[in-house]
Structures are given as structure tokens and as C-alpha cells.
Amino acid sequence: MTFTLKNISLASGLVTNIAIDGTQVLSIGSEIHGDVVDCTGLIALPGLVDLHTHLREPGKEDSETVLSGSKAAAKGGYTALSAMANTSPVADTAGVVEQVYRLGKEAGLCEVFPIGAVTVGLAGERLAELGAMAQSAARVRVFSDDGKCVSDPLVMRRALEYVKSFGGVIAQHAQDPRLTEGAQMNEGAVSSRLGLAGWPAVAEEAIIARDILLADHVKSRLHICHLTTKGGVELVRWAKAQGINVTAEVTPHHLILTDDLVESYDPIFKVNPPLRTNEDVLALRAGLADGTIDIVATDHAPHPTEDKECEWSAAAFGMLGLETALSVVVKTMVETNAMTWEQLANVMSVNPAKIGGYDRQGVPLAAGSPANIVVIDPAQTWQVDKEALSSKSKNTPFHGYVLPTKIVHTVYEGIFVVKNQELTGLKYE
Amino acid sequence: MKSQLLSINDLSTADIHSILSTAAELERITDGPTKKLPTLRGRTVVNLFFEDSTRTRISFETAAKRLSADVINFSAKGSSVSKGESLKDTAQTLQAMGADAVVIRHGSSGAAQRLADSGWISATVINAGDGTHEHPTQALLDAFTISKSFPDRKSDFSGLRVAIVGDILHSRVARSNVLLLSKLGASVTLIAPPTLLPVGVETWPVKISYNMDEQLEEFDVVMMLRIQIERMSNFFFPSEREYSRQYGLNEERLLRMKKSAIVMHPGPMNRGLEISASSADSSRSVIVDQVGNGVLTRMAVLYLLLGGAALTEVGQ
Amino acid sequence: MSAILESADIDRALKRISHEIIEKNQGLESVVLMGIPTRGAYLANRISLILEELGAKVPVGTLDITMHRDDLRLRPPRPLLPTLMPPGGIEGKHVVLVDDVLFSGRTIRAALDALGELGRPRTVQLAVLVDRGHRELPIRADYVGKNLPTSSKESVRVQLSEIDEIDSVEIVGA
Numbered sequence: 001m002t003f004t005l006k007n008i009s010l011a012s013g014l015v016t017n018i019a020i021d022g023t024q025v026l027s028i029g030s031e032i033h034g035d036v037v038d039c040t041g042l043i044a045l046p047g048l049v050d051l052h053t054h055l056r057e058p059g060k061e062d063s064e065t066v067l068s069g070s071k072a073a074a075k076g077g078y079t080a081l082s083a084m085a086n087t088s089p090v091a092d093t094a095g096v097v098e099q100v101y102r103l104g105k106e107a108g109l110c111e112v113f114p115i116g117a118v119t120v121g122l123a124g125e126r127l128a129e130l131g132a133m134a135q136s137a138a139r140v141r142v143f144s145d146d147g148k149c150v151s152d153p154l155v156m157r158r159a160l161e162y163v164k165s166f167g168g169v170i171a172q173h174a175q176d177p178r179l180t181e182g183a184q185m186n187e188g189a190v191s192s193r194l195g196l197a198g199w200p201a202v203a204e205e206a207i208i209a210r211d212i213l214l215a216d217h218v219k220s221r222l223h224i225c226h227l228t229t230k231g232g233v234e235l236v237r238w239a240k241a242q243g244i245n246v247t248a249e250v251t252p253h254h255l256i257l258t259d260d261l262v263e264s265y266d267p268i269f270k271v272n273p274p275l276r277t278n279e280d281v282l283a284l285r286a287g288l289a290d291g292t293i294d295i296v297a298t299d300h301a302p303h304p305t306e307d308k309e310c311e312w313s314a315a316a317f318g319m320l321g322l323e324t325a326l327s328v329v330v331k332t333m334v335e336t337n338a339m340t341w342e343q344l345a346n347v348m349s350v351n352p353a354k355i356g357g358y359d360r361q362g363v364p365l366a367a368g369s370p371a372n373i374v375v376i377d378p379a380q381t382w383q384v385d386k387e388a389l390s391s392k393s394k395n396t397p398f399h400g401y402v403l404p405t406k407i408v409h410t411v412y413e414g415i416f417v418v419k420n421q422e423l424t425g426l427k428y429e
Numbered sequence: 430m431k432s433q434l435l436s437i438n439d440l441s442t443a444d445i446h447s448i449l450s451t452a453a454e455l456e457r458i459t460d461g462p463t464k465k466l467p468t469l470r471g472r473t474v475v476n477l478f479f480e481d482s483t484r485t486r487i488s489f490e491t492a493a494k495r496l497s498a499d500v501i502n503f504s505a506k507g508s509s510v511s512k513g514e515s516l517k518d519t520a521q522t523l524q525a526m527g528a529d530a531v532v533i534r535h536g537s538s539g540a541a542q543r544l545a546d547s548g549w550i551s552a553t554v555i556n557a558g559d560g561t562h563e564h565p566t567q568a569l570l571d572a573f574t575i576s577k578s579f580p581d582r583k584s585d586f587s588g589l590r591v592a593i594v595g596d597i598l599h600s601r602v603a604r605s606n607v608l609l610l611s612k613l614g615a616s617v618t619l620i621a622p623p624t625l626l627p628v629g630v631e632t633w634p635v636k637i638s639y640n641m642d643e644q645l646e647e648f649d650v651v652m653m654l655r656i657q658i659e660r661m662s663n664f665f666f667p668s669e670r671e672y673s674r675q676y677g678l679n680e681e682r683l684l685r686m687k688k689s690a691i692v693m694h695p696g697p698m699n700r701g702l703e704i705s706a707s708s709a710d711s712s713r714s715v716i717v718d719q720v721g722n723g724v725l726t727r728m729a730v731l732y733l734l735l736g737g738a739a740l741t742e743v744g745q
Numbered sequence: 746m747s748a749i750l751e752s753a754d755i756d757r758a759l760k761r762i763s764h765e766i767i768e769k770n771q772g773l774e775s776v777v778l779m780g781i782p783t784r785g786a787y788l789a790n791r792i793s794l795i796l797e798e799l800g801a802k803v804p805v806g807t808l809d810i811t812m813h814r815d816d817l818r819l820r821p822p823r824p825l826l827p828t829l830m831p832p833g834g835i836e837g838k839h840v841v842l843v844d845d846v847l848f849s850g851r852t853i854r855a856a857l858d859a860l861g862e863l864g865r866p867r868t869v870q871l872a873v874l875v876d877r878g879h880r881e882l883p884i885r886a887d888y889v890g891k892n893l894p895t896s897s898k899e900s901v902r903v904q905l906s907e908i909d910e911i912d913s914v915e916i917v918g919a
Binding site for chain 2: 809812813817818820821822823824825826827828829830858859862863
């Protein structure tokens with residue numbers, strides 16, 4: 001199919017036309033090819049790339065499937081997502097990652113990159129067959145025990161070393177297990193009042209510090225998942241200054257929500273790692289703006305209603321993210337003038353694609369680049385309605401929030417998977 | 430007064446005075462041969478206990494029965510409550526049974542608030558202890574006990590010096606008492622090893638001490654908290670003997686206290702660990718009074734929450 | 746709005762009641778006064794002062810009836826008012842309940858229940874400053890300061906100097 005996004009603004013602010021033919025950008029400029037889609041007032045960015053998504057398939061298909069997660073991704077402007085390994089069975093073999101990869105292809109709404117487990121069964125004891133997963137059809141490059149920390153320093157060291165052979169990266173969920181036994185929320189003034197077991201910042205920072213030093217020692221690549229603390233930002237800043245090969249992510253919710261929301265005891269705010277203080281939020285924003293933090297990743301974690309409709313300590317950890325991520329980042333970073341649209345494209349598309357080694361993703365829009373594009377309306381606000389989300393689950397902490405910026409079109413490999421804010425039913429085969 | 434009692438924060442100082450003076454009046458009224466009042470006839474109070482606590486349940490049950498309410502004891506312990514739906518399901522069952530008040534004891538902090546805010550139930554929710562969060566009626570009965578021990582003060586505790594000693598970190602009694610006693614003007618000092626004080630305690634309206642012997646002579650009230658022996662396994666303190674030596678109320682310490690000072694304990698006590706038998710049984714001890722005052726205070730709370738029309742019924 | 750009773754009228758009425766109490770009980774032995782708070786308690790005090798002038802001290806107490814009311818659910822919960830046992834108690838005594846206005850009789854019904862909680866008097870009598878009629882229960886007063894015919898839409902306002910600055914009884918509104 002050939003069409004032209006006419007009168008569209010690039011991240012740089014330049015207003016132009018983007019012509020697409022097949023799966024490629026044909027031209028950017030005055031040329032018009034094929035059908036014309038008027039995009040006056042809209043902005044085109046390279047399709048968003050999520051490096052941290054929980055899809056729940058196989059195992060908990062009542063919460064989310066690869067297909068429903070892909071729909072949510074497309075609605076959120078994503079053309080790629082990365083399926084975390086903590087499914088049931090765990091994605092710790094070539095068989096499981098290939099199954100997820102195939103389901104992603106079948107869904108055809110965005111590119112689905114399986115993440116492989118670092119250790120067998122996420123148990124933290126024996127390395128999973130990282131090489132087999134790397135060589136499988138899914139070509140896994142990112143490995144993570146997310147949900148659990150690779151806490152044994154020797155196992156972490158070996159994993160960092162091992163993935164060097166195929167250019168892989170270990171994405172660490174930094175959480176010292178002993179320091180967070182039974183932990184329910186950020187440890188501080190609020191937890192002291194609420195009588196909820198505290199989750200100290202140091203439990204996150206101690207692992208980050210250790211892993212930075214390990215990555216330096218074995219000269220491998222380390223990615224820190226969902227950074228949440230001011231101290232963590234400082235550690236990553238220091239590591240980068242030393243030239244250590246470390247990247248870091250932050251979630252949208254940690255850029256905006258704080259631990260005082262837990263005072264409601266509403267488990268919709270229960271998440272791992274926990275919501276921190278306003279001081280941490282400001283440090284995360286500053287770190288994202290100055291490049292210390294490389295990317296925004298959703299940590300989209302769907303849970304069925306009954307896992308949140310209960311008392312706090314019995315509830316599951318996690319929040320939805322795919323369909324609200326861009327708007328939250330716009331609200332916290334762009335509207336506050338902390339970042340430009342180009343920087344936003346970097347942290348939500350270009351950088352995550354680089355970390356994951358996703359060749360057809362996160363490519364700045366130019367003639368010949370892959371036609372993975374999100375078109376947004378920066379002038380339109382919308383009210384989040386958990387019932388209207390495409391995810392199978394409803395556990396968004398933003399229900400009722402009025403957020404800026406609407407996703408208008410999502411073009412995946414030249415196909416309008418979302419057009420005029422609606423899923424079209426089309427897919428890329 | 431709000432229509433729920435989930436936290437001491439739900440109460441204004443005027444509410445607290447009203448509860449304490451009501452308890453005092455109830456004591457006078459029920460001093461005679463008949464202890465039962467007809468006030469809550471036809472109202473149903475459910476004791477919903479997800480955790481064993483015979484003394485708190487009996488106290489609420491006695492209070493409700495003395496006001497002629499119908500009492501249903503619903504012990505949810507042992508049933509499969511780990512998933513939490515059962516809190517919702519149980520709530521809806523109680524709703525269908527026409528409960529006017531639910532007195533809830535739960536091991537999870539915030540469970541009472543969850544029950545009250547969820548929309549699962551329209552009954553008045555009274556927190557009888559939620560996890561390590563709060564136990565508001567215990568604090569109220571403690572304040573009532575203090576006010577009786579210092580009759581000149583009525584319920585103005587300004588300048589009164591109260592020490593709360595022991596496992597503050599895991600104590601709902603301490604949290605409620607800190608809020609309540611400081612609202613009434615008392616100066617509260619928490620005495621504990623640093624391991625048993627929560628991170629963030631510096632934001633509380635209290636003084637902190639790690640040393641029980643430092644100012645013992647200055648306190649008007651010494652409230653000892655129960656220490657759970659299983660805490661030792663998490664390195665909160667090295668041994669029972671060391672804890673007892675550092676933070677136990679023994680005879681020698683008892684003798685150093687002010688003449689007018691009183692000793693309190695929410696029970697159940699570990700005699701010989703946080704409190705010696707001689708301290709628990711001494712003339713300064715008001716521990717037994719606390720039990721009787723518990724019934725009166727809970728009667729006052731039940732009366733003030735259930736005795737009148739619901740606020741919506743009178744259009745306020 | 747003109748007062749039906751003014752200070753001097755109230756004094757006169759209470760004096761008459763005091764004499765009637767002595768007369769009816771053939772003296773004041775075993776007589777105790779129980780005022781129903783708030784204004785009944787002040788009236789009981791005043792009667793006791795008059796009786797003292799007439800030569801005898803009678804014990805005075807107060808009796809809060811809140812917990813025994815049958816209209817609790819029609820209004821928000823109200824704080825309890827003090828119940829004070831008269832010195833010597835009420836067991837076997839002639840208890841004179843004192844209230845400001847007798848209307849439906851429900852307060853007195855509740856008072857009889859409340860009194861029952863405290864003990865078993867030999868007799869219970871009732872003294873009121875104003876009887877305004879409209880009884881809903883078979884209750885009558887032994888001593889009445891003033892019978893005041895009213896319509897059920899009106900209300901009677903009693904003010905006593907102890908808390909209201911002035912002494913007066915008036916009919917308010919229709």
C-alpha cells in the first residue's frame with residue numbers, strides 16, 4: 001500500500017509530507033504518493049518501542065495475551081514490545097521464546113521480542129540456556145529475571161560474561177531479596193504511618209552499585225530495569241561518567257506517582273518496585289532529561305480484577321502502562337519543558353531499540369527507513385477510562401486522569417493498525 | 430464524628446473528648462445492679478475477626494451486648510482468606526445479613542479502610558486492629574484509663590509525659606496511641622532499640638530514646654508493649670535476656686518511677702520478658718483496669734456511631 | 746413574643762411545688778430529687794434550696810435518659826449528660842423526678858427506665874414546671890407549676906438564668 005501523511009510535523013518541528021510505500025518510508029518532503037491522509041497539526045515520531053512488557057501468555061491468558069497486549073501496544077503508539085520472561089512456563093528455553101515470538105507474528109500489530117530468563121525458572125540458581133534462546137527464531141538478545149532479582153553475585157557475573165558472546169544484555173530487576181522480605185511499599189515516613197513493611201531504597205541501590213561494578217569488571221552490558229530512586233540515578237550517572245556500559249530505564253508511573261497515594265490502601269498503587277517520594281520523582285525526571293536514564297519502559301503488568309480488589313498485602317504488584325505511557329511522559333517531561341519531542345522520541349523509541357538490537361525499530365524517520373510510525377495529536381487531551389482500554393486487565397492507576405496527547409495513527413510496517421484512534425483490524429503478515 | 434472509626438485520624442479532639450466523657454457516664458450508669466441498656470436494641474453488630482484475638486472480641490461483644498445490640502461473631506480465620514476475594518465476599522455476605530456495624534480485626538494493614546472504602550458494604554466499619562497499622566479503640570481505652578488515673582486533668586493531657594516502650598515497629602497500639610495522646614496534648618517518648626523503630630519515625634510527633642534508664646523518673650505513664658519472641662529470628666534483638674535487661678520493666682526500674690506514675694500494658698503480657706510479674710501486679714499497674722475500661726470505651730464508640738440516626742438520615 | 750411566665754412566676758410556681766411535695770409526702774424524710782438534665786437539673790436544685798429554707802435538706806441527683814430514649818434514631822447521636830446519684834442513693838426512697846416541660850411523656854417513660862437501672866425507689870413522683878398537654882403515653886405529673894394549653898405545632902421554650910441569662914417561659918412559633 002502506498003500513502004502519504006500530508007502536512008505532518010516531524011519531531012524537529014519541520015512540517016512536511018511522509019510518503020510510505022510497502023514497509024518503507026518512500027520520501028519525506030513535498031512529494032505526495034498514493035492515498036492522502038491529512039495530518040495537519042499532528043506530529044510523527046518513529047513507532048514507540050517498549051523494552052519491558054508483561055504479556056502473561058503462556059500461563060495467565062485471563063490477564064493478557066500476546067494478542068491483547070499487542071492491541072494495547074498499538075493503541076499506545078508502540079510498534080514493538082518486549083515480552084518479559086516471567087510467564088508460566090517461564091521463558092527460559094528456546095521453545096517458550098519461539099512460541100511467544102510466533103504468537104507476536106500472528107497478532108501482527110507490532111513486533112514482539114521475547115525476553116529470555118537469565119536463570120532456570122527465574123530461581124536465580126542456574127543459568128538458563130541463553131545461547132539456545134539467542135540462536136532461536138526469536139533471536140533473543142535481552143535477558144531478564146524481571147519480577148525477581150538475580151541476587152547471587154556469582155550468577156550475575158557469569159550471566160554478564162556469557163551474553164558477551166552474542167552481544168546480549170542482562171536487564172536487572174534490582175531488588176535485594178533479604179532487604180525486601182515481605183516489603184509492601186517504599187520505606188519512609190508514609191510506610192511508618194501506614195504500618196506497611198518498608199521497601200528501602202538501599203535494597204535497589206545496593207544491587208545497582210554491585211552490578212555496575214560487575215559489568216565494569218567483566219566488560220559487559222548491563223541494563224537496569226525501572227530505576228526508582230534518587231540514589232540509583234546518582235549511581236548510574238557515576239557509572240556512565242566512568243565509561244561503564246550501563247543503560248537504565250524508568251517507568252511512566254515512577255515519573256508521576258508518589259508513595260503518599262498508598263494512604264488510600266488502594267492496591268491499584270501497589271507496584272514493584274514501589275512508588276517512591278516526590279524527591280525521587282524529581283531526580284528521575286532530571287536523570288531522564290539529562291540522558292542518565294536512557295529510556296522509558298512501561299513495565300506494563302496486567303492483573304485480573306480480583307488480584308487488586310482485596311486488602312493491600314494480598315494484592316498483586318503491577319500496573320498497566322502501554323496505553324498511557326506516551327501521555328504520561330508528555331505530561332511530566334514535555335509539558336514541563338524538561339524535554340523536546342526529539343528527546344522524547346529518543347527515550348521512547350530510538351534508545352530502547354538500540355539496547356534491544358531491534359533493527360527495524362527506533363529508526364529516525366527518513367527516506368528508506370522502516371515504516372514504523374506513530375502519529376500523535378499534541379493538542380488533544382483525553383480522560384483515561386479503564387473500561388475503554390484494549391488490555392484485558394483494568395489495573396491502570398490513571399483511571400479518571402485527564403492526560404495530554406492522543407495517539408491518532410499507528411503505522412506498523414506500512415499498515416495502519418490504528419487509524420483515527422481506533423484499531424483498524426488490519427495486521428502485518 | 431465520622432461514620433466510621435478506622436484510624437485515630439478520623440477523630441477530632443472534640444470527638445475524642447466526647448467518647449471519653451461518654452465512657453465516663455456509661456461507667457456511672459452501668460454501676461448499678463443492671464448493666465444492660467436498651468440503646469442499640471434491634472441493631473446488629475458483627476465481629477469479623479480474621480485474626481485470633483479473644484480479648485478484643487470479647488470486649489466488643491460485651492460492649493455491644495450491654496447496649497442490647499444483636500452480636501454475630503464471624504471468625505474468618507482458617508478459611509481461605511489468602512486471596513482477598515474473601516474479604517469482599519465476606520463483606521457482601523454481611524451486607525446481605527443486614528449488619529449495622531462491622532468490627533473488623535485483620536492481619537493486613539489497611540484492611541479496615543479497604544472494607545469501608547470499597548463500596549462492598551454500607552455498614553459502619555470499626556477497626557479492631559489492622560496489621561501493624563492502628564488499633565484505635567485500644568488507644569481510646571488507654572486514654573480513658575489515663576484520664577481516670579489523673580482525674581484532675583479530665584481529658585486534657587497537656588504536659589503529661591508518656592513513655593511507650595518496646596516493639597514500636599510492629600505495634601498498631603503504639604501508632605494509635607501516638608496519634609491520640611499527642612492530640613490530647615501529651616508529650617510522648619518512644620523507647621525502643623533502633624531495630625524496632627520504623628524508618629520515618631522522625632516524622633512522628635514524638636521524642637525518641639534508645640535508653641530506658643535515661644528519663645524514667647520523669648514519666649507519668651509507662652506503657653509497655655508486648656514483645657514477640659519470633660522477632661528474634663529477624664535479628665531485631667539478640668536474645669530475650671538482653672531485651673529484658675535493656676527494655677524490660679523490672680522492679681528496680683519500677684521503684685525509680687515517679688510516685689504518681691502508672692504502668693500500662695495492652696496485653697497479653699509476657700511476664701518476665703517485657704514486664705516483671707512484680708511490676709505487672711504492683712499498685713502502679715492499671716493493666717486490669719484497662720480491660721474494664723475497654724468495654725466502657727467500646728460501648729461509647731458503638732453508641733456514638735450507632736446510637737443515633739445515620740448522618741444521611743437527618744440530612745447533614 | 747411575651748413571656749407566659751417570668752422570673753417571679755417561676756419562683757412562685759416552684760415554691761408551690763415545694764410545699765406540695767412536703768404535703769404529699771408528709772414531710773421530707775426519704776424524699777430525693779432527681780433532675781433530668783439539662784433544665785430539669787437546675788429546677789431540682791432550685792426546689793432543694795426552697796426546701797432547705799423550709800427547714801429540710803433533701804438529697805439531689807441528676808438522671809440522664811439518653812440511653813433509654815425511643816427516638817434515638819431520629820436524630821444524630823448526642824453526648825450523654827451526667828447522671829449523679831443523690832447522696833444516700835434511691836433505694837427505698839421517694840424519688841421526685843424534676844423536668845421543665847411535660848409533653849408527650851416519652852422522656853418520663855425513658856426516665857422511669859433509666860431510674861430502674863439505678864435501683865428500686867419506694868415511689869416515683871413527677872414535678873414539672875410546665876404541662877403543655879398532648880400526652881402520647883399514660884403519664885401524669887404529681888406537681889405542675891403551670892398548665893399551658895398549646896397547639897401541637899407550637900413549642901414551649903423554657904429559659905433559666907443558670908444557663909440562659911434570664912428566667913422565662915414562652916410559646917414559640919406556630
